[in-house]
Amino acid sequence: MDAGGSNCRCRITKPDGTVIGTGAGGQANARIGLDRLYAELVLVTDQAIGEAGLSEAQVTQIHAGIGLAGISRPGIREGLGGFAFPFASVAYESDAYIANLGANGGGEGAILIIGTGSIGHIRLASGTFTIGGYGFPISDEGSGAALGLSAMRHALRALDGRTRKTPLSTAVTERFDHDTARAIAWMAEASPRDYGIFAPLVMDYAEADDEIARSIVEDAALHIERFIETIFARGAPRCVLVGGLAPRMKPWLRSRTVERLSEPLGDPLDGALALARETSLSG
Known part of the structure; x- marks a missing residue:
């Protein structure tokens, strides 16, 4: 799932990458509050699960990766632990993190997101870090x-x-x-x-x-x-x-x-799926 400042999207694939279900909803970031956020995430996952035609038993085998805008806000990560998804595992990162994973095929590189807000995200062998993205109106230049x-x-x-x-x-x-x-x-x-x-x-x-x-x-x-x-x-x-x-x-x-910019190798949902796979393999 890609839960951002303007909309929320979900994609379910088989292990071989075949897309079997999708979902889409409205604003779904940390700013709207945990209760509304959880309701929006459930809405889009239910859409995707329904489109995929999965049984309750199959749903329990899902490994989920969720990129969430505003996840660094105080108390958000702790609050996410209370979300009751019926999946085998759920991994949370920022929306910038999954966008970077998708755009650079999981390798080293950076993205600059220019949407409702703006933030740079860099992924190197030595670690990941962000530039900007402190929140509107203090930050989000060019957005x-x-x-x-x-x-x-x-x-x-x-x-x-x-x-x-x-x-x-x-x-x-x-x-x-x-x-x-x-x-x-x-x-x-x-x-x-x-x-x-x-x-x-x-x-x-x-x-x-x-x-x-x-x-x-x-x-x-x-x-x-x-x-x-x-x-x-x-x-x-x-x-x-x-x-x-x-x-x-x-x-x-x-x-x-x-001329210095590169074309994306994938989208944020590809990054969320990569995050889900990493979690399933490490678990």
Whole structure:
């Protein structure tokens, strides 16, 4: 399973790799709380088990690997021990860990995830470690949430008259009937995922040459390039750009940066399956 800030996905395979069941759900990270997280994980696993047509006895033979966004938050790993899955084994790691396993085929390498949030993950023979990923809004530079936050800031300044309006600012404030009070009320409850919903809008207007949208995206591209430079400086032999926003951000990077990037060898669910296999063999 890949449990992230925007969605949760599950894949069941036979030992030979044949896919027999899949499941998909909504937000499933540590930020939403253990009860909601457990309910979402059960939902997607039940979908996949139902599609696979497994019996109760077969379910008890499953070895599960779960990549969870926010697993490093205090108390989360301890809380995961209370999840009552009927499987033979369950191994938990971060969503970045399984994404790296999948993208680099289980070998040494790094990934830079650009999705709702952003984080670099490096896997070397000497160990694994992350760069960034401290949580929104402190971190997550170059991410969808960061693009959305910048768009909101510009839109509110435009409503105040502190900066000129652009098609982007008008499109954002239109969501709130151009009412500052409504926008502020929304921001008081908004999650990173909520801000990330504005990211495609920012990209659309940047590609249409909206001046403010371009400046937001160009700034995000600089953060992404700095991430990549740091990843290679820390000893990674290869780096893969992954995440939902990655395809749209890639054209905004300098060609010399893009030339250093590698293509993924697999996806995060391939990494989760590799984690499950490692656990089954070690057990």
